[in-house]
Amino acid sequence: MKVYIDGAFHEQADAKISVFDHGVLYGDGIFEGLRAYGGRIFRLEEHLRRLQQSAEAIFLKLPMPPREIGEAVIETVRVNALKDAYIRLVVTRGVGDLGLDMRKCRTGAGLFIIADHIELYPEGAAEKGLTVITSSIRQRSPDQLSPAIKSLNYLANVLARAEAARAGAQEAILLNREGFVSECTGDNIFFVYDGAVYTPPLRAGILEGVTRGTVLELCRDELNNPVVERLFSPAELTRAQEVFLTGTGAEIVAATAIDGHKIGSGSPGPVTRKIIELFRRLAASTGTPVY
Numbered sequence: 001m002k003v004y005i006d007g008a009f010h011e012q013a014d015a016k017i018s019v020f021d022h023g024v025l026y027g028d029g030i031f032e033g034l035r036a037y038g039g040r041i042f043r044l045e046e047h048l049r050r051l052q053q054s055a056e057a058i059f060l061k062l063p064m065p066p067r068e069i070g071e072a073v074i075e076t077v078r079v080n081a082l083k084d085a086y087i088r089l090v091v092t093r094g095v096g097d098l099g100l101d102m103r104k105c106r107t108g109a110g111l112f113i114i115a116d117h118i119e120l121y122p123e124g125a126a127e128k129g130l131t132v133i134t135s136s137i138r139q140r141s142p143d144q145l146s147p148a149i150k151s152l153n154y155l156a157n158v159l160a161r162a163e164a165a166r167a168g169a170q171e172a173i174l175l176n177r178e179g180f181v182s183e184c185t186g187d188n189i190f191f192v193y194d195g196a197v198y199t200p201p202l203r204a205g206i207l208e209g210v211t212r213g214t215v216l217e218l219c220r221d222e223l224n225n226p227v228v229e230r231l232f233s234p235a236e237l238t239r240a241q242e243v244f245l246t247g248t249g250a251e252i253v254a255a256t257a258i259d260g261h262k263i264g265s266g267s268p269g270p271v272t273r274k275i276i277e278l279f280r281r282l283a284a285s286t287g288t289p290v291y
């Protein structure tokens with residue numbers, strides 16, 4: 001595997017960055033997770049736009065224009081001869097001293113890109129659905145670090161995910177400060193009730209997922225199911241007929257049990273299965289070509 005770091009490719013064993021990079025010392029940086037399907041990068045522009053928005057939000061100057069970062073993403077998939085891939089793009093604050101001051105990171109932002117495969121959930125999850133818990137860890141409020149920024153501070157998500165694993169579940173829901181459902185540790189969340197599709201709005205405290213956006217588009221353009229972005233409680237979620245999660249890594253996967261409540265029939269429902277089918281078709285037929 002060849003990893004892109006600051007303009008050059010390195011073998012996996014040599015793919016290293018400085019211990020003085022503030023990305024390592026303080027989680028001071030941002031990232032994106034993308035996917036390639038059949039040799040095409042899915043929604044590259046959207047990911048680059050979000051990267052730029054995350055960068056601006058933390059006063060981080062990208063090491064090169066988004067278009068060139070996109071070219072580096074394509075090149076990384078190409079040099080690894082991949083058709084289907086999960087791509088991790090990370091921009092760090094750069095090398096500084098041991099203090100917090102970002103102005104001392106004089107190297108400027110660091111950029112690395114890994115193209116590999118990812119398996120978030122055990123085999124069979126796509127067919128069977130996931131068991132999910134509600135985490136005891138709350139989503140950050142927007143007056144802390146905004147959940148809309150895809151920063152390198154993922155420890156709350158990591159711990160919520162570990163909480164799920166301890167409970168024998170595969171994913172965890174984060175409630176926001178007011179007790180409304182926000183999102184999961186690496187995915188957005190949707191439910192289906194009497195044909196309508198519901199998902200939390202941005203003000204619930206979520207990352208504006210690229211997959212979420214795609215699903216909203218599919219519901220509006222291809223399905224006759226109305227979509228509603230509104231706040232909802234965990235109780236409303238557990239009496240839904242279907243629940244599904246969306247993310248670049250997760251793709252679209254049903255949640256078939258939440259906190260011991262069976263959702264619908266206990267297997268992925270018809271709306272979820274239809275959306276998965278439409279999503280797969282879209283992913284296979286669109287995207288920025290690598291080759």
Ligand code: PMP
Nearest residue numbers: 186187188207209210211247248
């Ligand atoms: N929420 C969080 C916290 C995430 O980490 C992710 C994955 N990037 C998502 C939602 C889904 O976003 P996307 O569909 O853009 O991958």
